[in-house]
Amino acid sequence: MGLWSHLNVRRIECPKCHTISDHCVQFFFGGCNDDHLEIGHTLSWGPDGRGEPGHRLVVTDGLGSPCPGCGGPHAPPAVHTPNQFDIFIENDVITHARWATGEFDYDTKDEPDPESDYLVLDDYPPSVTR
């Protein structure tokens, strides 16, 4: 059984209050050997991996912390969890992370791995600016 991986999200700017903060975001895709990764790193895969390697583009659910300035840039709890992140992975390379906008519904996913919340995408959504 895999654990999870951590992504260091550095100096992310809140789209609402413009506070800049660092976050350690847990996610459940790739090798999940308690590794600490950065944007630009390639996922390792092993026997405990979650999800599936080799997709051109996926977005996966991350658990970090809310914005320290405003408590979260998007909708509050009940509607949306303010410490949730979207992590984008292109060809197994982590390319982008942001506070989840609620745009992706990880609960209605159709992928086969119940241990991993991710969605396969054709392209980045227009809301992602990199």
Ligand SMILES: [Zn+2]
């Ligand atoms: Zn904020």
